Amino acid sequence: MPIRREHRFFYPIDWPQLSAVIRFGRAKGRCEGCGRPHGQTVFHLGDGRWWDEEAASWRDGAGAIVCLAVGSDDVLGSARTTRVVLATAHRNHDTADNSSANLAAFCQRCHILHDQPEHQRRRWRTLFRRKALGDLFRGPYG
Template sequence: MPIRREHRFFYPIDWPQLSAVIRFRRAGGRCEVCARPHGQRVFHLGDGRWWDAEAASWRDGRGRIVCVAVGADDVLGQVRTTRVVLAAAHRDHDTSNNAERNLAAFCQRCHLLHDRPEHRRRRWLTLFRRKALGDLFRGPYSGP
């Protein structure tokens, strides 16, 4: 994922090289959670299951091989494609902690799932600040 301009100073100057080492040398060009390959277009069902062409089988959101019963649900009606892009992520969400054990190679889906609690926390803070500013400048909050 690209780094926003206002957040660039949180990352070290050699971040592109550090990110490449984590994504391609350590992780081997695959997501460390679900094993999706970087740069490939994969078929997926939207619930984490995806088709691994190398293994010729379906994998779940954790990278384990699963059996998809054709008659149980309409698999072909649900299939979508997506292009996988790996990103280096901080496990503890602290951009100043660039230790190798704190960095992970995640695909888009796994990165969003990993960041969900942090995004929820930041969303609450943003809404709380907006409400406080409204109370400060326009009187008590009256709702939408």
């Protein structure tokens, strides 16, 4: 996952190599959250369950094998595909802490779930700032 230009100085110069060691050395090309394989296109149901081709079974959002009841839900009708791309994430959200214990290889889904509180905080701040600027220059909202 590319690093934004304004955040580039927070990462070490050898970040691509460090990220590759975490994603492919330690995690062996699989998400450390749910076990999805890097570079593969997987079927998923949108709620975290996904089809593991190697194990020939469905897995949940934590990577555990799940059994789907026959006839209870239309699995094939709701299945979608996605290409899995691993990225290295900081567990404590501190980009200066690049210790091996603080880094994790996450797929897109696990990474966005891990960063969800930060995204919510930024969203609130952006909306608050827009409203404040609107109040300042256009008057109070009606």
